[in-house]
Amino acid sequence: MVEPVVEVKNLAASYRKNIVLRDVNFCVQAGTLTGIIGPNGAGKSTLLKTMLTLHPALQGSVKFFGLPFKKAQKRIGYVPQRGSVDWDFPTDVLDVVTMGLYGQIGWLRRPKRLHREKAYSALTQTGMAEYAERQINQLSGGQQQRVFLARALVQDADLYFMDEPLAGVDAATERAIMNILQQLKASGKTVMVVHHDLQTVKDYFDHVLLLNRTVIRHGQTDQVFTKEHLAQTYGGTMRWMREGESHVVFAHDE
C-alpha cells in the first residue's frame, strides 16, 4: 500500500478547557482534494491548527509523508482564514506574497528579484497580477483571499491546508480558486480544505471528511456525502429539500 500523505492517529485537542477534538483518526492519499465539513464549533480550524502544531495537541500523532511536522514543514503550505490577519498592516500585495518564500530565503538574507518574480507569477495565476503594487488595505474580501492563495502557491508545497478559502468571496473568486485547486490536484498535489457550503461539496471535492469533534465519516464523496451521514454530523440543525434527483441541504451555519 502507498504511504499516505497525511496520517492522523488518536488526535485530541482542547480550547479554553473544552475538549474540541477527540479520537481523530484518518489517512489522506496523495493527489486528493478533500473537503472538511462540519457544523460551527466542530473543530475544523482547530484540526488544521493542531495538525500544523499551531495549536497544542493533548495527545495523538500526526505524520506527513511518514515524517513528523518539523521534518516535512517545507513540503506543506497553509492558508489561514483571511480574517486572521490585520489588513491595515503597512505593506503591499507583492510583499505579502513574497512572505511565502521567507522560509526558503533564510536568515540574514533579503528577498531578491528572483523571489519577487516568483511572487509575481503566483499572482498572475490567481488573477491578481495587476494589483501587485496595491496596498493591502485597499483589497476586497475576494482579492484578499486570492493574495493568500498566491502566497501559498509561491511556496510550491506538495500538501496544502486551507481554512475556509471560499468564505465571503465573490463568485468570480470562487471559480478562480476552485480552478487552481483542481490544477493542484491534477499535478499530483494533495489539498485539504475547510468548507462551509454544503451545496457545492459534490462538485468541488473528490473526498469528504465529516467532522464534529471527531471524524464522523471520511472517504470518497459519492460514498460519504449522504443524507444519513450528514444528519449524523449536523444533528438536528438541518432541514432537507428534494430537487429532482439530488438532495439540496440547508444547514443553519452562521
Next chain:
Amino acid sequence: MTYAGWIMITASLVGLSCGLIGVFLILRKMAMMADAISHTVLLGIVSAYLVTQELSGPHMLLGAILAGLLTAFLVQWLQSLQIEHHAAMGIVFTTLFAIGVILISTAVGKNAHLDVQHALMGEITFIPFKMISLPLIGDIPEATAMLAFACLIVLFAVIIFYKEWKITSFDPGLAASLGLPVLLLHYVFMSLVSVTTVASFDAVGAIMVVAMLITPAASAYLWTDRLLVMLILSSSFGVISAIVGYVIAAWIDTSISGSMAFATGLVFLISFLLSPKHGLIAGYVRPAKPIEQ
C-alpha cells in the same frame, strides 16, 4: 559640547530608538506591553544593584533585559492558563513593579541613589553632570553613551531581522508554518523593548518612555502605508518631539521630559488632523473611497 547640546543629543537618541521599537509594538498590537515593561525594568535595575552593589550601565542593561523577559514570560504563562491577555499583563507588571518599589524603599535601595520619583519621571537635566571617558569619543555623559549603545543594538536588530519582524508581526501563523521561531523572536523583541526602556530610563523615566514608544509610531502610521517609511517617519517624529520638547521646556522653564512627551502628543494631533490618508480634514474633504470589487 555644551550643556544644552548633550541634553538634546540624549533626548534625540531616546526619540530615535523608541521610534523604531514603537512601530513594531503597534503593529504587533502590544502597545500596552511597553507600559508593562517600562515599569518592571525598575525591578531589574534594583535587583542588579542588590547583586553587584553598583549602579552602572552594563549591570542595569542586563538587569532590565532579565526583568523584561520575566515580564514577557509570566504574561505568556498566565495566558496559557486561560487568563485574558490584558488581565495577565496588568497582574504581572503591577506585581513586579511593586516588588521593585518595596526594594527601593528599603535601606538597600536608599543607598543606591535610586528613588521612585526619579524612576517614574527621569531627570534629563542631571545627565551632563555624570561624565565618563570613552576611547576615541572622549568625554561623554554616561546616560548618553548607554543610549547610543542601545540605539545601535536596536538599529542593528531591526535591519538584520527586518523581514522576520515583518512576517511575525503581520501573520505569526504563516511564520510558524514556515518554520520560523516565532516565540523566540517574541522574546528577542521583548529584550529590545527592555534595552530601549532602561537606556531611556535616566532621561525620561518609566512613564514618559511610553509616550516616546507609542505616540510617534502611532502618528507615523497615519501618514503611510509602507513599513519602511513608517519606521523612518516614526524615528524622525521621535527626534523632532525630543528637540521641540527641549525648546518648550527651556522657553517656559518647565520639566524637560514632560515637554518632550507633550510634543509627541502635538505631533500626533497634527498628524491626526492633517494626514492626507487617514486625517480628519482629508476625511471631510474627500468622500470615503469605495473598495472596488
